[in-house]
Amino acid sequence: MKFSDLGLSPKLVEAIDKANYENPYPIQIEAIPAILQKRDVLGIAQTGSGKTASYILPILESIQQKDINKSRSIPVLIIVPTRELAAQVEEVIRIFSEYLPRKVKSMAVFGGVSINPQMMKLNGTDILVATPGRLLDLLSKNAISLADLSTLVLDEADKVLNLGFKEEIDEILSRLPKDRQNILFSATMEDSVALLIDKLLKNPLKIDIKSEEVTPDLISQSAYLVSQERKGPLLRHLIQEGDWNQVLVFTSSIRAADNLTAKLNKNGIQAMAFHGDKSQGGRTEALKQFKGGTLRVLVATDLAARGIDIKFLPYVVNFELPRSPKDYIHRIGRTGRAGSEGEAISLITEEDRHHFKVIQKKMKRWVELIDSGNIDF
Structure with missing residues (x-):
């Protein structure tokens, strides 16, 4: 159909x-x-x-x-x-x-x-x-x-x-x-x-419509417990210390995507936003640069990012958790494709912990929660 x-x-x-x-x-x-x-x-x-x-x-x-x-x-x-x-x-x-x-x-x-x-x-x-x-x-x-x-x-x-x-x-x-x-x-x-x-x-x-029982592929998953105000600095630390390239970052709103993109660029990490407020030309150019490896970070909302399909995408970051377990699975499923390794990272606040447990239960897979307070950044 x-x-x-x-x-x-x-x-x-x-x-x-x-x-x-x-x-x-x-x-x-x-x-x-x-x-x-x-x-x-x-x-x-x-x-x-x-x-x-x-x-x-x-x-x-x-x-x-x-x-x-x-x-x-x-x-x-x-x-x-x-x-x-x-x-x-x-x-x-x-x-x-x-x-x-x-x-x-x-x-x-x-x-x-x-x-x-x-x-x-x-x-x-x-x-x-x-x-x-x-x-x-x-x-x-x-x-x-x-x-x-x-x-x-x-x-x-x-x-x-x-x-x-x-x-x-x-x-x-x-x-x-x-x-x-x-x-x-x-x-x-x-x-x-x-x-x-x-x-x-x-x-x-x-x-x-019955909800589907979906289990993600074997993608390496990790999660960091972090306060809301320290999310940005932690993300920048992970990208720079890990020398990450081609990082797809998900936010829950257009405003959050724009704010995060601006802060990444201000701190020397090349990033572009990808959402419905951008023109089709702007989205096409951002995606072209990201797929080509010349853009380090693409910050996207769920709705605009549905059409992003990159076979060898190494990193997906949930800067903010999605509203449903199914959306979480869709997000992390953008990495680890075509036999390549992929890593999915989630930044979790205290307020997110219960929702993250629901997501893990739906996945039938538990993810270790790392206390970012022990990381120097």
Whole structure:
């Protein structure tokens, strides 16, 4: 099965190809045609299953058929639980929409930052990715309108509810037009999620993607216990003392990738960032230099790095842990290919320890945690 078999236009399929996405995941094969047909969809799927693209691609397809939005009325709303996920989803939108003939304006809005710059940029937004609290803030200030909303996506519904956003979600739903398409994704089917499904969805297509038991190849893995403020110095020490070259470093956000890249370059380690905020030309050039061995460090986000395929990549570093064990396995699986040796290194804070244990349990392999306090750097 190919993306071209799912009802997507040639232009969007071309954009998918340029984003280095090859074959669709199972959830995309089921969800994309249904969403294109304007059906409600319920997806039970873990992070790393490909669910984000499964709703972003058909939404982008539908927007291509619409006139340019010149108002503050939002046609597509995606609700997510955290600012990190909001930024990641918006990055996916930009990666896929870069080559589409009808330009798509997307925005991620969340709390913890000033609301005024967000309000100034909202006009003409086609797809708004928002956390519940900030969305209600914008509505209270009449900065946006949901009167003409055609598609609602609620991603990671279980986490949205577990974080205590039930009242906010109820308030948001009360402001939406009744005639709309609803798409809901959740990793679990808790009672609270089941109640929301009954309230929200009408005759939905139900997709249940079982998580895979995946064991990584025999890659040399190590992990360092380190405080957040000492992560950068430790990484620089490891690269310089080990004389590492061709190091692929993963961060969880575009901002973290840019900040880390700047600090590496400032300290004499040649690095380039690789993420959805970079132009296609910029990403292509960075990848060309990295593959050719003239660039020492490539700092990437998970979404942009999906298309990186280097047969003899010696080092992968998790500067920040991914959100799911499957993403961790995908990351470290980029090294140790084609019979060559590979090394995967993770930098773990105290706050990360429990999550790292979950990842190791999923891998069925334990990784020694080295105390970086005993290393002089």
